[in-house]
Amino acid sequence: MGLIASLDIGSEKMVMAVASQENGDYHLAGIKMIALQGVTDGVITDKAKVKSYIKYLIQELAKDKAIDRLKMSLSGAALRVSEHKVNVLLQRKNVKEGDLARAENKCIEAAVSREDELVDILPVSYQIDRGMVVAHPVGVAGRSLDVHYRVYLADAAYLMEIRALLADCGIEDVEFFPPVRAYMEALDVCSTDKPFALIDMGARHTAVMLWGEGMLKQEVVLPLGTHAVDTDIMKGFRIEGIQVAKQMKHQYGIALRSMCKTEKIAIPEVKKQIEKRDLAKVIQCRMEELLEGAIFQLQQWRFNDAEKEILLTGGGSRVIGTDTLLAKLSGHKVRMAKVKGVISGNEEILSAPACLIVLGLLLCEHIELEEEKGGIGNWFSSIFK
Ligand SMILES: Nc1ncnc2c1ncn2[C@@H]1O[C@H](COP(=O)(O)OP(=O)(O)OP(=O)(O)O)[C@@H](O)[C@H]1O
Ligand SMILES: [Mg+2]
Numbered sequence: 001m002g003l004i005a006s007l008d009i010g011s012e013k014m015v016m017a018v019a020s021q022e023n024g025d026y027h028l029a030g031i032k033m034i035a036l037q038g039v040t041d042g043v044i045t046d047k048a049k050v051k052s053y054i055k056y057l058i059q060e061l062a063k064d065k066a067i068d069r070l071k072m073s074l075s076g077a078a079l080r081v082s083e084h085k086v087n088v089l090l091q092r093k094n095v096k097e098g099d100l101a102r103a104e105n106k107c108i109e110a111a112v113s114r115e116d117e118l119v120d121i122l123p124v125s126y127q128i129d130r131g132m133v134v135a136h137p138v139g140v141a142g143r144s145l146d147v148h149y150r151v152y153l154a155d156a157a158y159l160m161e162i163r164a165l166l167a168d169c170g171i172e173d174v175e176f177f178p179p180v181r182a183y184m185e186a187l188d189v190c191s192t193d194k195p196f197a198l199i200d201m202g203a204r205h206t207a208v209m210l211w212g213e214g215m216l217k218q219e220v221v222l223p224l225g226t227h228a229v230d231t232d233i234m235k236g237f238r239i240e241g242i243q244v245a246k247q248m249k250h251q252y253g254i255a256l257r258s259m260c261k262t263e264k265i266a267i268p269e270v271k272k273q274i275e276k277r278d279l280a281k282v283i284q285c286r287m288e289e290l291l292e293g294a295i296f297q298l299q300q301w302r303f304n305d306a307e308k309e310i311l312l313t314g315g316g317s318r319v320i321g322t323d324t325l326l327a328k329l330s331g332h333k334v335r336m337a338k339v340k341g342v343i344s345g346n347e348e349i350l351s352a353p354a355c356l357i358v359l360g361l362l363l364c365e366h367i368e369l370e371e372e373k374g375g376i377g378n379w380f381s382s383i384f385k
């Protein structure tokens with residue numbers, strides 16, 4: 001058997017992971033990240049460039065074994081999200097798996113047009129008889145079921161282009177997922193009823209999600225990320241190139257000025273020194289703005305109980321002290337997110353903030369719910385067996 005690969009294309013980086021599947025377990029065989037060009041707001045704009053990056057990653061990661069399947073995330077303008085509510089009558093006066101399948105199919109029929117391809121569909125709440133909201137509907141008595149879904153769609157023609165691009169790289173079997181499904185699998189959301197939040201600090205976006213009762217409850221992607229810190233450093237210290245500013249952030253950046261000792265640091269490539277505390281001050285201002293935006297969202301969703309945890313991820317959260325700053329601003333317990341369900345000899349990689357999506361993707365599967373064949377007929381035949 002060959003390898004399973006996953007590919008996450010962010011705003012600034014492309015990351016691929018490969019794993020072998022043994023007895024249902026995913027063993028990480030390799031992971032590699034490269035800086036990215038040729039993608040605008042999640043949409044591949046320079047196919048030749050992106051193809052060469054993907055070929056390079058495959059060459060590096062799949063030297064001895066071929067890649068059988070690739071799971072890829074879609075984001076930004078490549079993905080459209082809409083919300084739908086559907087109602088189904090319960091044929092047997094309590095909810096069966098088949099009713100969930102009927103509700104899902106009804107939603108897909110209403111939401112997906114000819115030009116679209118369904119990427120994913122996630123239930124966010126179930127309501128029985130237009131009253132009681134339940135987390136686990138199967139077996140609950142009632143006459144009707146309302147399901148609220150989030151539906152993730154992509155332009156079918158665009159996905160055909162990506163499939164062709166990947167076929168040129170030697171990969172024929174490709175599946176697409178929204179990042180939210182990858183987070184869900186990475187954090188094994190289905191196995192915990194406890195509510196928690198997740199903040200992903202990317203280069204150009206800050207994604208905020210609320211989970212509870214094993215489901216996604218809320219999700220928003222704010223259009224500002226830690227790339228803004230780089231431009232602040234550039235302006236604040238009159239640095240010419242954005243890469244130099246970014247290097248300063250990576251090498252010396254601290255999100256809390258009070259954590260800094262008095263120390264002089266040199267700006268690379270110029271004969272100039274600055275106070276490390278001054279750099280921290282610039283970084284803290286922007287990080288506070290980004291985190292306050294995420295906290296505001298969580299408060300809108302009534303995520304107020306301080307006991308509830310916030311998980312932090314995304315390359316932007318690698319600035320030292322980001323978790324402490326978030327805990328201070330929000331009053332919540334804060335922990336770095338870690339992938340469950342992928343086995344690796346290098347445990348550290350499972351907590352690497354920029355790798356949560358790509359590792360979660362390895363675990364993603366499209367599962368189609370099955371409607372009961374024959375509906376009432378089936379029910380009758382089961383009585384008269
Ligand atoms: N060692 C580091 N220290 C501080 N910041 C870092 C470090 N490594 C990466 N970053 C920052 O992380 C950000 C990129 O994060 P990530 O890789 O999660 O973004 P992305 O997925 O490409 O973007 P987006 O999610 O916005 O589309 C950049 O601002 C980068 O400077
Ligand atoms: Mg990202």
